[in-house]
Amino acid sequence: MRGRDREPYGSQWRDVLKYFGLISQLGLIMASAVALGLLLGLFLERKVGGGGAFVVLGILSGIGAGFFYVYRLLKSSGAI
DSSP states (O other), X not given: OHHHHHHHHHHHHHHHHHHHHHHHHHHHHHHHHHXXXXXXXXXXXXXXXXXXXXXXXXXXXXXXXXXXXXXXXXXXXXXX
16 A cells, blocks of 8 residues: 555656656766867867867857757657
């Protein structure tokens, strides 16, 4: 009897944990993509020079890649 009482809460917690995991993945994907873009921009800036243009380009490409991978993750999880 005790298992039946807990079942509705178990399914709610399962959903909460599922979405918490999804939100965590979204944050990690965006942060790592922007960080990688920044590092690539800094590397190119040191090698070639350019007055900060490569850093800005690296950050923007990181943001673009992050949004792309977030879209793919949301699409594969069925959220959109």
